[in-house]
Amino acid sequence: MERIQHHPILGKTKFHQPITYTFNGKKLSGYRGEPIAAALLAEGIRVLRRHEESGAARGFYCAIGHCMECRLVVQGQGIVRSCLTPLEPGMIITEGQQLANEITGRKLP
Amino acid sequence: MTSKGEETDLIIVGAGPAGLSAANKAAEYGLRVTVIDEFPEPGGRMLGQFHEESGHWWVGKQIADELIAEAGRRGVRIRCGVSVYGMLKVDDRFEVSTSIGALFAPRVLLATGAAEIPMPVQGWTLPGVMSIGAAQVMANVNFVKPGRRGLIVGINVLAMAIARELSVSGVSLAGIVLPPAGPLAGAAAKPKDNLELLMGLSHLAPSPILRMGSRIARSCNLAGWIANFFPRKGIRMWDIPLQLRTAAVSINGNERVESVTLAQVDAKGEILDGSQWEEPVDFVALAGGLYPLAELASVAGCPFIYTPELGGHLPLHSEQMRTPVEGLYVAGNITGVESALVAMSQGRLAAASIGVDADAIGSGGDRIVAEAMEEVGRTRAAALIQFQPGIAEARRGIYRLWQETIEVGV
Ligand SMILES: Cc1cc2nc3c(=O)[nH]c(=O)nc-3n(C[C@H](O)[C@H](O)[C@H](O)COP(=O)(O)OP(=O)(O)OC[C@H]3O[C@@H](n4cnc5c(N)ncnc54)[C@H](O)[C@@H]3O)c2cc1C
Ligand code: FES
Numbered sequence A: 001m002e003r004i005q006h007h008p009i010l011g012k013t014k015f016h017q018p019i020t021y022t023f024n025g026k027k028l029s030g031y032r033g034e035p036i037a038a039a040l041l042a043e044g045i046r047v048l049r050r051h052e053e054s055g056a057a058r059g060f061y062c063a064i065g066h067c068m069e070c071r072l073v074v075q076g077q078g079i080v081r082s083c084l085t086p087l088e089p090g091m092i093i094t095e096g097q098q099l100a101n102e103i104t105g106r107k108l109p
Numbered sequence B: 001m002t003s004k005g006e007e008t009d010l011i012i013v014g015a016g017p018a019g020l021s022a023a024n025k026a027a028e029y030g031l032r033v034t035v036i037d038e039f040p041e042p043g044g045r046m047l048g049q050f051h052e053e054s055g056h057w058w059v060g061k062q063i064a065d066e067l068i069a070e071a072g073r074r075g076v077r078i079r080c081g082v083s084v085y086g087m088l089k090v091d092d093r094f095e096v097s098t099s100i101g102a103l104f105a106p107r108v109l110l111a112t113g114a115a116e117i118p119m120p121v122q123g124w125t126l127p128g129v130m131s132i133g134a135a136q137v138m139a140n141v142n143f144v145k146p147g148r149r150g151l152i153v154g155i156n157v158l159a160m161a162i163a164r165e166l167s168v169s170g171v172s173l174a175g176i177v178l179p180p181a182g183p184l185a186g187a188a189a190k191p192k193d194n195l196e197l198l199m200g201l202s203h204l205a206p207s208p209i210l211r212m213g214s215r216i217a218r219s220c221n222l223a224g225w226i227a228n229f230f231p232r233k234g235i236r237m238w239d240i241p242l243q244l245r246t247a248a249v250s251i252n253g254n255e256r257v258e259s260v261t262l263a264q265v266d267a268k269g270e271i272l273d274g275s276q277w278e279e280p281v282d283f284v285a286l287a288g289g290l291y292p293l294a295e296l297a298s299v300a301g302c303p304f305i306y307t308p309e310l311g312g313h314l315p316l317h318s319e320q321m322r323t324p325v326e327g328l329y330v331a332g333n334i335t336g337v338e339s340a341l342v343a344m345s346q347g348r349l350a351a352a353s354i355g356v357d358a359d360a361i362g363s364g365g366d367r368i369v370a371e372a373m374e375e376v377g378r379t380r381a382a383a384l385i386q387f388q389p390g391i392a393e394a395r396r397g398i399y400r401l402w403q404e405t406i407e408v409g410v
Helices: A036-042 B017-028 B044-048 B060-074 B132-140 B157-168 B191-204 B208-219 B222-229 B295-299 B340-357 B365-382 B391-407
Strands: A018-023 A026-031 A071-074 A078-081 A092-095 B010-013 B033-037 B050-053 B056-059 B077-080 B084-090 B093-098 B101-105 B107-110 B114-116 B129-131 B149-153 B172-178 B235-237 B240-252 B259-264 B277-280 B283-286 B290-292 B304-307 B312-315 B328-330
Touching (some): A026 A036, B010 B017, B010 B093, B017 B033, B017 B044, B017 B060, B033 B101, B060 B340, B129 B132, B132 B157, B132 B283, B149 B157, B290 B312, B304 B391
Parallel strands (some): B010 B107, B129 B283, B149 B283
Antiparallel strands (some): A071 A078, B050 B056, B093 B101, B114 B290, B235 B240, B240 B259
């Protein structure tokens, strides 16, 4: 999605230091310190996670840390809320994954 | 952080307008203050807010910057990116559990703000469906447009305020429509109740129809008015189509939002047969309203009361912002959903009470508290945005309950 480079009311926006990182193995760009969910949205990526049980695609919902919908995996940090976690150079990020279910016996595809 | 943790006089959870205002006042009284917030930057929900007030723009980010600069001058410690997930009172101090370890202080102020009420609509788990506040934060705080063209579902004061902000920020909106009628939506799906809610904002509305509508609504049969006079295609408010006779039926798409099925409804919110159509959009913002974010008060053992005018369940507190748990205070939207200016004055009031209880103010403390209480009342009476009708009265009810129970030792 489009970035707002100059905001009519808030003025010049805060994109200073461009960096690169990977998401699901793909190299992408963003700005240092912006929330991971925002960087991914700017790259057109909305699917942040597969539902643990159903595998259905999920994206961010509240963008302020309340709903936990935006969970994904940052190497070295584990599962984080991507709407609160600042992007760092070289981050290795993967979408939140569907899990096997021992109770129903469902295995991962 | 050492395993023993840090000692301060006051820990404030939440660096929004309430928490920052309280921190600055408490530091002015000589207390050592630490403010914790899990968002990457301080300012709370004020960061994304701006609205026009008689020709000039009120910009929340500017006020936040001023509060943060003052906090710096006064030596307030602000720690962002840190979540508080628990608290326990041991002897006469609190142990506050955070994502970077435990913090200790004899007094804690909870200024955690509000959260959005989820509003389920068929298809709402698709990526691209978000809460209205998320659209605000993406556009105005993170400066990434939430999508190319969006639809807002749910008509309330917050939805209208953010719709305006989004259109100023250059985000294209197909319109604002009602949620589908049903047990989950309740009154939110009824055109009549929505127009009544909007009256809280009608004085800001540039649209003569809306201003007229709210006047008529007050005096006579609103349902009939909508059925007969509200234009089928809606009216334009700040150039955004406000469609009081249209409801979202479902959100559709494969792994992302592609369209919303809309339908015409009657004044009761019932769908008119054969009136459905599809609107192509790539994001949907759901506006279900706000409720006080108060789990930490519950963890700390604070009793709760239910006050719908203020957003639902909230921690019992006195007019001076004390809770029944000694050393625990509340300020801002955790005590009920109101605007940022009210939250700021509540923060200053809480700091005054804390200053008195900590013997930091000396003589004249009672007068400072009384003045701060009056200021809260004045700010509330002058508030431009009221989230629900009946706030001042509901507040008086809470303070009465406090006097009748806690103060007399029940
Ligand atoms: C999504 C949303 C949009 C809003 N938009 C408007 C608007 O346009 N106009 C308007 O007048 N009002 C708006 N409001 C109402 C808004 O809550 C008030 O204007 C004002 O910001 C309330 O101030 P506060 O200090 O009480 O809380 P907030 O400003 O919400 O600040 C609370 C802070 O506490 C932090 N926090 C909460 N829990 C924890 C925890 N466990 N650990 C660490 N940190 C925590 C949060 O990250 C947040 O920064 C909005 C509210 C929400 C939720
Ligand atoms: S989107 Fe809700 S927690 Fe991140």
